[in-house]
Amino acid sequence: MKILVCISNVPDTTTKVKFVEGNTKLDTTGIQWVINPWDELSLTRALELKDDASTGVKSVSVAHVGSIAAEPTIRKALAIGADDAIRVNAEPADAYYVASQLAEVIKKEQFDIVICGIESSDFNGSTVGSMLSELLDYPSVSAVSSLKIENGQVVISREIDGGKEIVHVSTPFVAVVQKGIAKEPRIAAMRGIMMARTKPIKLYEPIAVEPLTQVVSFEMPKPRASCKFVDAENPKQLIELLQNEAKVI
Amino acid sequence: MSVLVFTENWDGKFKKLSFELASYASKVAEMLNTNAVALSIGNVDESELKKLGNYGVKKIVNINNDALKNLDDRAYTSVIAEIAQKESSEVIILSNNNMGKGLAPRLSVRLKAAIGAGVSQLPLSTSPFTVYKRAFSGNAFAHLELKTGVKIITLAQNSFELIETANGASVENFSVNVDASNIKVQVKDVQKQTGKILITDAEIVVSGGRGMKSPDNWEPLVELANLLGAATACSRPVSDEGWRSHEEHTGQTGKIIAPNLYFAIGISGATQHIAGVSSSKYIVAINTDKDAPIFGAAQYGIIGDASKVLPKLVEAVKEVKGK
Numbered sequence: 001m002k003i004l005v006c007i008s009n010v011p012d013t014t015t016k017v018k019f020v021e022g023n024t025k026l027d028t029t030g031i032q033w034v035i036n037p038w039d040e041l042s043l044t045r046a047l048e049l050k051d052d053a054s055t056g057v058k059s060v061s062v063a064h065v066g067s068i069a070a071e072p073t074i075r076k077a078l079a080i081g082a083d084d085a086i087r088v089n090a091e092p093a094d095a096y097y098v099a100s101q102l103a104e105v106i107k108k109e110q111f112d113i114v115i116c117g118i119e120s121s122d123f124n125g126s127t128v129g130s131m132l133s134e135l136l137d138y139p140s141v142s143a144v145s146s147l148k149i150e151n152g153q154v155v156i157s158r159e160i161d162g163g164k165e166i167v168h169v170s171t172p173f174v175a176v177v178q179k180g181i182a183k184e185p186r187i188a189a190m191r192g193i194m195m196a197r198t199k200p201i202k203l204y205e206p207i208a209v210e211p212l213t214q215v216v217s218f219e220m221p222k223p224r225a226s227c228k229f230v231d232a233e234n235p236k237q238l239i240e241l242l243q244n245e246a247k248v249i
Numbered sequence: 250m251s252v253l254v255f256t257e258n259w260d261g262k263f264k265k266l267s268f269e270l271a272s273y274a275s276k277v278a279e280m281l282n283t284n285a286v287a288l289s290i291g292n293v294d295e296s297e298l299k300k301l302g303n304y305g306v307k308k309i310v311n312i313n314n315d316a317l318k319n320l321d322d323r324a325y326t327s328v329i330a331e332i333a334q335k336e337s338s339e340v341i342i343l344s345n346n347n348m349g350k351g352l353a354p355r356l357s358v359r360l361k362a363a364i365g366a367g368v369s370q371l372p373l374s375t376s377p378f379t380v381y382k383r384a385f386s387g388n389a390f391a392h393l394e395l396k397t398g399v400k401i402i403t404l405a406q407n408s409f410e411l412i413e414t415a416n417g418a419s420v421e422n423f424s425v426n427v428d429a430s431n432i433k434v435q436v437k438d439v440q441k442q443t444g445k446i447l448i449t450d451a452e453i454v455v456s457g458g459r460g461m462k463s464p465d466n467w468e469p470l471v472e473l474a475n476l477l478g479a480a481t482a483c484s485r486p487v488s489d490e491g492w493r494s495h496e497e498h499t500g501q502t503g504k505i506i507a508p509n510l511y512f513a514i515g516i517s518g519a520t521q522h523i524a525g526v527s528s529s530k531y532i533v534a535i536n537t538d539k540d541a542p543i544f545g546a547a548q549y550g551i552i553g554d555a556s557k558v559l560p561k562l563v564e565a566v567k568e569v570k571g572k
Contacts, residue, residue: 011385013386013501013521014520015385015388017388017389019389026385037501037502038502096357096364118350121385121386121501122384122385123384124366124367124385125364125367126350126403127350127353127354127357127364127366129354130322130350130351130353131354131355131357131358134323134326134354134357137323139321139322139323139433139434140323141322141434142322142347142348142350143347155437159347160347160348160439160441161264161346161347161447161449161450162445162447163442164439164441165319165436165440166437166440167437168434169433169434173433176351179495179498179502179503180495183489184489211396212357212363212364212395212397213363213365213394213395213396215391215392216391216393217392218389218390218392219389219390219391220388220389220390221387221388221390221527224548225548227544227545227547227549228549230549230550230551231551232553232554233561235562236561236565236568236569238551238565239562239565240569241549242531242533242549243569246510246531246548246549248452248453248509248510248530248531249453249477249510
């Protein structure tokens with residue numbers, strides 16, 4: 001069984017974002033780029049499955065759509081333990097564009113399980129994974145919080161409002177995963193970092209795809225009114241404020 | 250032309266988000282001088298279906314098919330696409346929840362329709378069609394142009410008020426052919442908590458962080474939540490430590506919520522936590538550290554130890570509510 005984990009290259013989650021060129025582009029000055037947190041957890045889970053011989057998982061690959069600037073992030077995924085990587089050499093124009101590039105690669109390379117994180121922490125679209133499944137005409141399971149392989153059968157926990165469902169799905173398929181899929185992201189060890197240097201990154205040139213959306217501009221959230229403090233000895237005043245001023249209780 | 254809204258139900262009743270979606274769809278339909286049509290898949294009776302009409306929907310397409318009892322994203326996508334084409338829908342609206350996130354992108358590819366995901370208000374304009382959506386995990390918002398003829402919007406939960414407009418809706422029972430051999434996702438078991446308010450549905454959420462010091466200290470927090478009819482939540486360290494279950498984790502990598510009122514108790518307010526709760530209408534912070542970043546996001550604050558403040562807060566609520 002072959003697993004592919006799709007990874008996105010995003011600003012570190014503590015970044016204070018700023019925009020340039022009339023608020024149309026992210027100011028990338030000084031930004032630390034990392035593997036999208038959900039993709040990192042996906043990769044961790046894929047590697048856990050490969051570590052367990054009973055699952056029959058033979059390889060874990062990662063794929064990324066982006067320019068050469070993303071190579072450090074791809075190398076990091078290889079250092080964490082991915083066997084090889086694919087990079088589609090293109091600036092990601094929108095989710096449909098990215099999903100189309102990934103679908104093209106997957107048609108050529110063939111995987112049994114394709115894993116995508118629920119969203120990227122920069123654009124928060126939650127769309128690439130399911131778009132990909134439709135482009136490939138694969139089944140997809142979204143909101144996945146646990147993924148196991150038991151006697152060759154894929155067993156998934158899928159989050160629903162107020163609970164979860166245990167589902168079986170046939171391969172090939174796309175899993176869109178979220179919190180719970182792995183406990184902690186796996187950290188690259190020194191040996192992994194050394195080995196990553198020689199692991200292959202296969203390069204694809206992009207296919208022509210017209211994006212469906214365009215960012216017109218970004219704006220910052222409106223600043224909140226400053227905090228009104230209430231004496232710790234008199235919380236009743238807080239309740240009165242919530243009742244009479246904010247009118248929320 | 251029409252605006253199609255995909256509703257969700259559970260145990261034969263519509264989820265609250267269905268009425269939010271219907272209210273939103275009706276307003277979008279108004280902007281486009283057309284009508285909102287709701288789609289319901291499942292076993293929902295006529296009187297429940299008609300409730301959608303109270304939120305401005307003109308017509309309800311009702312599909313009750315055993316093959317659609319469980320969610321198979323591919324099969325559901327085919328059905329929604331079929332109805333969208335039948336109703337010549339120009340805009341299709343789903344929730345930005347687990348189900349909507351799975352279906353909307355498939356639908357986008359199927360219909361070659363641009364998608365605006367996690368939209369939190371009415372479209373900024375209809376020509377060009379531009380929506381307002383969350384970006385950079387709540388640290389910014391994007392104005393996004395949807396450039397195709399048919400557009401898809403997923404609406405962030407709790408971001409739009411219910412608007413009651415009786416519109417004399419009609420119900421059309423519609424049958425679809427579902428090829429059972431195409432269903433590849435089999436549900437083996439459903440584990441559902443009952444009698445608990447869902448965090449993503451709740452109007453008030455009471456959340457505890459590391460400042461609660463121990464899982465044994467949660468009792469007054471739960472009591473406060475019960476008194477307020479609120480859901481309980483927690484920060485990431487608390488769920489990582491196993492003090493509370495990971496379903497309660499709110500924040501960037503946990504649940505992203507937008508209640509009317511959010512209590513952050515003993516939560517310092519890391520960027521990632523604030524990213525998940527910043528859409529709350531009001532935030533109350535209780536923390537020992539007056540410089541904690543959570544006070545920057547809160548409208549009301551108490552500087553103090555959670556274990557001392559909480560019991561007093563519980564008493565205060567009892568007193569005020571008792572009146």
